[in-house]
Amino acid sequence: MKRFLLIVALSSCALMSAHAQEYEWKHVEMDGSRTGCTSPSKDNVPQAVGTIKRGVYTAPNGKVYRRCSAAARTARVVLDAQPVMAGVKDVIAYSTETMAATYPESALSNWFIDILMAKTEALAGRKVHIGITNFGGIRVDMPKGDVILDDMLSMFPFRNTLVYVEHTGKQIRSFLELMAANRFEVLGGVRVVAEDGKLVSVEIDGEPLDDDKVYGLATISFLLKGGDGLSLDHNALYVLDFEDVQIIDAVLEHVLAETAAGRPIEYKTDGRVVIRNTKEEGR
Helix, strand or coil: CCCCCCCCCCCCEEEEEEECCEEEEEEECCCCCCCCCCCCCCCCHHHHHCEEECCEEECCCCCEECCCCHHHHHHHHHHHHHHHHHHHHCEEEEECCCECCCCCCCHHHHHHHHHHHHHHHHHHCCCCCEEEECHHHCCCCECCEEEEHHHHHHHCCCCCEEEEEEEEHHHHHHHHHHHHHCCCCEEECEEEEEECCEEEEEEECCEECCCCCEEEEEEEHHHCCCHHHCCCCCCCCEEEEEEEEEHHHHHHHHHHHHHHCCCCECCCCCCCEEEECHHHHCC
Protein backbone atom coordinates (compact mmCIF):
# COMPACT_ATOMS: atom_id res chain seq x y z
CA MET A 1 0.00 0.00 0.00
CA LYS A 2 1.40 3.35 -0.99
CA ARG A 3 2.09 5.57 2.00
CA PHE A 4 2.17 9.32 2.00
CA LEU A 5 2.80 12.16 4.38
CA LEU A 6 0.19 14.70 5.21
CA ILE A 7 1.27 18.07 3.91
CA VAL A 8 -0.43 21.01 5.58
CA ALA A 9 -1.24 23.19 2.61
CA LEU A 10 0.09 26.66 2.55
CA SER A 11 -0.89 28.77 -0.44
CA SER A 12 2.63 30.10 -0.34
CA CYS A 13 5.35 29.50 2.21
CA ALA A 14 8.99 30.33 2.66
CA LEU A 15 11.43 27.50 3.13
CA MET A 16 14.97 28.00 4.35
CA SER A 17 17.77 25.50 3.95
CA ALA A 18 21.10 26.05 5.66
CA HIS A 19 24.49 25.05 4.32
CA ALA A 20 27.21 26.15 6.74
CA GLN A 21 26.60 29.91 7.06
CA GLU A 22 24.74 30.32 3.79
CA TYR A 23 20.95 30.48 3.60
CA GLU A 24 18.63 29.99 0.68
CA TRP A 25 14.92 30.84 0.71
CA LYS A 26 12.33 30.02 -1.88
CA HIS A 27 8.57 30.03 -2.29
CA VAL A 28 6.96 26.62 -2.79
CA GLU A 29 3.35 25.87 -3.62
CA MET A 30 2.13 23.14 -1.27
CA ASP A 31 -0.48 20.58 -2.30
CA GLY A 32 -3.17 19.69 0.26
CA SER A 33 -5.51 18.03 -2.21
CA ARG A 34 -5.49 14.63 -0.47
CA THR A 35 -6.59 16.00 2.88
CA GLY A 36 -8.16 19.37 2.13
CA CYS A 37 -5.74 21.02 4.55
CA THR A 38 -5.08 24.74 4.35
CA SER A 39 -2.87 27.07 6.31
CA PRO A 40 -4.47 27.45 9.76
CA SER A 41 -5.09 30.80 11.35
CA LYS A 42 -5.23 31.29 15.09
CA ASP A 43 -8.94 30.47 15.29
CA ASN A 44 -9.68 27.83 12.61
CA VAL A 45 -7.29 24.97 13.35
CA PRO A 46 -9.90 22.14 13.21
CA GLN A 47 -11.36 23.44 9.97
CA ALA A 48 -7.92 23.92 8.37
CA VAL A 49 -5.96 20.94 9.70
CA GLY A 50 -8.60 18.48 10.92
CA THR A 51 -9.11 16.65 14.20
CA ILE A 52 -7.84 13.55 16.00
CA LYS A 53 -10.03 11.46 18.29
CA ARG A 54 -8.75 8.24 19.88
CA GLY A 55 -5.82 8.39 17.47
CA VAL A 56 -8.01 8.44 14.38
CA TYR A 57 -7.42 11.44 12.13
CA THR A 58 -10.28 13.11 10.29
CA ALA A 59 -9.05 15.47 7.61
CA PRO A 60 -10.82 18.72 6.63
CA ASN A 61 -12.21 17.04 3.49
CA GLY A 62 -13.84 14.31 5.60
CA LYS A 63 -11.40 11.51 4.86
CA VAL A 64 -10.58 9.31 7.85
CA TYR A 65 -7.11 7.87 8.49
CA ARG A 66 -6.35 5.06 10.90
CA ARG A 67 -4.36 5.56 14.08
CA CYS A 68 -0.98 4.31 12.82
CA SER A 69 -1.11 5.89 9.38
CA ALA A 70 1.50 8.40 8.27
CA ALA A 71 -1.23 11.00 7.85
CA ALA A 72 -2.48 10.57 11.44
CA ARG A 73 1.03 10.69 12.91
CA THR A 74 1.93 13.80 10.95
CA ALA A 75 -1.36 15.48 11.81
CA ARG A 76 -0.63 14.91 15.49
CA VAL A 77 2.70 16.74 15.15
CA VAL A 78 1.04 19.65 13.35
CA LEU A 79 -1.87 19.90 15.78
CA ASP A 80 0.36 19.71 18.84
CA ALA A 81 2.38 22.66 17.49
CA GLN A 82 -0.60 24.96 17.05
CA PRO A 83 -0.90 26.27 20.65
CA VAL A 84 2.76 27.27 20.63
CA MET A 85 2.33 28.96 17.25
CA ALA A 86 -0.81 30.87 18.20
CA GLY A 87 1.07 34.00 19.24
CA VAL A 88 2.73 34.52 15.86
CA LYS A 89 -0.67 34.33 14.14
CA ASP A 90 -1.93 37.52 15.76
CA VAL A 91 -3.01 40.12 13.20
CA ILE A 92 -0.86 43.20 13.81
CA ALA A 93 -1.46 45.34 10.72
CA TYR A 94 -3.26 45.75 7.41
CA SER A 95 -1.49 46.20 4.07
CA THR A 96 -3.31 47.90 1.22
CA GLU A 97 -1.25 46.11 -1.45
CA THR A 98 1.11 43.19 -1.96
CA MET A 99 4.70 44.48 -1.91
CA ALA A 100 7.82 42.68 -3.11
CA ALA A 101 11.45 43.71 -2.74
CA THR A 102 12.31 44.15 -6.41
CA TYR A 103 15.58 45.60 -7.70
CA PRO A 104 16.78 48.33 -7.83
CA GLU A 105 13.97 50.01 -5.90
CA SER A 106 10.58 48.93 -4.60
CA ALA A 107 7.88 50.09 -2.23
CA LEU A 108 8.81 47.36 0.26
CA SER A 109 12.55 48.02 0.26
CA ASN A 110 11.97 51.80 0.50
CA TRP A 111 9.58 51.25 3.42
CA PHE A 112 12.15 49.05 5.15
CA ILE A 113 15.18 51.33 4.88
CA ASP A 114 13.20 54.44 5.78
CA ILE A 115 12.07 52.72 8.99
CA LEU A 116 15.67 51.80 9.84
CA MET A 117 16.87 55.34 9.14
CA ALA A 118 14.25 56.93 11.40
CA LYS A 119 14.93 54.50 14.24
CA THR A 120 18.71 54.83 13.96
CA GLU A 121 18.46 58.63 14.01
CA ALA A 122 16.30 58.49 17.13
CA LEU A 123 18.72 56.12 18.87
CA ALA A 124 21.87 58.01 17.90
CA GLY A 125 20.50 61.48 18.53
CA ARG A 126 22.34 62.51 15.38
CA LYS A 127 21.20 63.33 11.87
CA VAL A 128 20.95 60.36 9.50
CA HIS A 129 21.41 61.51 5.91
CA ILE A 130 21.60 58.18 4.11
CA GLY A 131 20.62 54.57 4.75
CA ILE A 132 22.01 51.36 3.30
CA THR A 133 20.68 47.87 3.93
CA ASN A 134 20.61 44.72 1.81
CA PHE A 135 17.93 43.28 -0.43
CA GLY A 136 18.85 39.82 0.84
CA GLY A 137 17.61 40.73 4.31
CA ILE A 138 14.02 40.89 3.05
CA ARG A 139 13.03 37.24 2.72
CA VAL A 140 9.32 37.22 1.85
CA ASP A 141 6.77 39.62 0.34
CA MET A 142 4.37 41.85 2.21
CA PRO A 143 0.88 40.31 1.78
CA LYS A 144 -2.19 42.30 0.86
CA GLY A 145 -4.80 42.45 3.62
CA ASP A 146 -4.29 41.29 7.19
CA VAL A 147 -0.66 41.04 8.24
CA ILE A 148 0.19 38.65 11.05
CA LEU A 149 3.22 38.68 13.31
CA ASP A 150 4.66 35.68 11.49
CA ASP A 151 4.66 37.64 8.23
CA MET A 152 7.04 40.14 9.80
CA LEU A 153 9.19 37.52 11.49
CA SER A 154 9.52 35.67 8.17
CA MET A 155 10.20 38.89 6.28
CA PHE A 156 13.09 39.92 8.54
CA PRO A 157 14.44 36.73 10.15
CA PHE A 158 18.08 37.70 10.63
CA ARG A 159 19.39 39.06 13.92
CA ASN A 160 21.35 41.96 12.52
CA THR A 161 21.48 45.08 14.65
CA LEU A 162 21.14 48.76 13.76
CA VAL A 163 24.33 50.77 13.33
CA TYR A 164 25.07 54.49 13.01
CA VAL A 165 28.22 55.44 11.08
CA GLU A 166 29.71 58.82 10.16
CA HIS A 167 31.60 59.20 6.89
CA THR A 168 32.93 61.92 4.68
CA GLY A 169 31.06 62.46 1.45
CA LYS A 170 34.12 61.15 -0.37
CA GLN A 171 33.82 57.79 1.38
CA ILE A 172 30.05 57.65 0.78
CA ARG A 173 30.77 58.26 -2.91
CA SER A 174 33.23 55.35 -2.99
CA PHE A 175 30.60 53.00 -1.54
CA LEU A 176 28.06 54.12 -4.14
CA GLU A 177 30.62 53.79 -6.95
CA LEU A 178 31.29 50.23 -5.84
CA MET A 179 27.57 49.47 -5.92
CA ALA A 180 27.13 51.15 -9.32
CA ALA A 181 29.82 48.89 -10.74
CA ASN A 182 28.26 45.77 -9.23
CA ARG A 183 24.79 45.91 -7.67
CA PHE A 184 23.02 48.53 -5.59
CA GLU A 185 21.78 47.66 -2.15
CA VAL A 186 18.64 49.16 -0.62
CA LEU A 187 19.16 52.93 -0.35
CA GLY A 188 17.39 55.69 1.57
CA GLY A 189 17.81 59.44 1.89
CA VAL A 190 19.68 59.61 -1.40
CA ARG A 191 18.97 59.92 -5.12
CA VAL A 192 21.50 58.24 -7.38
CA VAL A 193 21.84 57.88 -11.12
CA ALA A 194 24.15 55.25 -12.58
CA GLU A 195 24.93 54.59 -16.22
CA ASP A 196 26.82 51.63 -17.68
CA GLY A 197 28.26 50.71 -14.29
CA LYS A 198 29.39 54.23 -13.46
CA LEU A 199 28.00 56.61 -10.86
CA VAL A 200 26.65 59.69 -12.67
CA SER A 201 25.13 61.75 -9.88
CA VAL A 202 24.32 61.65 -6.16
CA GLU A 203 22.00 63.92 -4.20
CA ILE A 204 21.40 63.98 -0.46
CA ASP A 205 18.75 66.30 0.99
CA GLY A 206 18.28 67.68 -2.52
CA GLU A 207 21.90 68.80 -2.79
CA PRO A 208 24.83 67.23 -4.68
CA LEU A 209 26.98 65.00 -2.50
CA ASP A 210 29.77 67.07 -0.91
CA ASP A 211 33.03 65.10 -0.63
CA ASP A 212 34.18 67.21 2.32
CA LYS A 213 30.97 67.11 4.36
CA VAL A 214 30.38 64.60 7.16
CA TYR A 215 27.24 62.49 6.70
CA GLY A 216 25.38 60.20 9.07
CA LEU A 217 24.73 56.70 7.71
CA ALA A 218 22.20 54.19 9.04
CA THR A 219 23.00 50.58 8.27
CA ILE A 220 23.03 47.09 9.80
CA SER A 221 25.76 45.04 11.44
CA PHE A 222 25.86 42.55 8.54
CA LEU A 223 27.10 45.24 6.14
CA LEU A 224 29.58 46.74 8.56
CA LYS A 225 32.41 44.28 8.00
CA GLY A 226 32.11 42.67 4.59
CA GLY A 227 28.55 41.44 4.24
CA ASP A 228 27.46 41.38 0.58
CA GLY A 229 30.90 42.69 -0.32
CA LEU A 230 30.53 45.93 1.65
CA SER A 231 32.57 47.08 4.64
CA LEU A 232 30.69 50.18 5.69
CA ASP A 233 32.97 50.81 8.65
CA HIS A 234 35.93 51.36 6.29
CA ASN A 235 37.49 54.79 6.97
CA ALA A 236 34.61 55.58 9.33
CA LEU A 237 34.88 58.69 11.46
CA TYR A 238 32.52 57.29 14.08
CA VAL A 239 30.65 53.99 14.61
CA LEU A 240 27.84 53.27 17.06
CA ASP A 241 26.41 49.74 17.00
CA PHE A 242 23.09 49.39 18.83
CA GLU A 243 23.73 45.80 19.82
CA ASP A 244 20.41 45.43 21.65
CA VAL A 245 18.24 46.70 18.78
CA GLN A 246 17.67 44.21 15.97
CA ILE A 247 16.05 44.92 12.61
CA ILE A 248 12.81 43.22 13.62
CA ASP A 249 12.62 45.37 16.77
CA ALA A 250 12.62 48.56 14.70
CA VAL A 251 10.15 47.22 12.16
CA LEU A 252 7.65 45.90 14.72
CA GLU A 253 7.80 49.11 16.74
CA HIS A 254 6.91 51.08 13.62
CA VAL A 255 4.19 48.68 12.47
CA LEU A 256 2.47 48.54 15.84
CA ALA A 257 2.57 52.33 16.19
CA GLU A 258 1.04 52.80 12.74
CA THR A 259 -1.68 50.24 13.48
CA ALA A 260 -2.46 51.92 16.80
CA ALA A 261 -2.83 55.20 14.93
CA GLY A 262 -5.26 53.60 12.48
CA ARG A 263 -2.90 53.73 9.51
CA PRO A 264 -2.34 50.78 7.15
CA ILE A 265 0.96 49.64 5.69
CA GLU A 266 1.44 51.34 2.33
CA TYR A 267 4.40 52.86 0.54
CA LYS A 268 5.67 53.75 -2.92
CA THR A 269 8.73 54.12 -5.10
CA ASP A 270 10.13 57.60 -5.59
CA GLY A 271 12.92 57.28 -8.16
CA ARG A 272 15.72 57.21 -5.63
CA VAL A 273 17.74 54.75 -7.73
CA VAL A 274 17.96 55.17 -11.51
CA ILE A 275 20.06 52.78 -13.57
CA ARG A 276 20.66 53.37 -17.27
CA ASN A 277 22.37 50.97 -19.65
CA THR A 278 23.09 52.69 -22.94
CA LYS A 279 24.92 49.64 -24.30
CA GLU A 280 21.80 47.53 -23.94
CA GLU A 281 19.59 50.29 -25.34
CA GLY A 282 21.82 50.58 -28.41
CA ARG A 283 21.42 46.94 -29.41
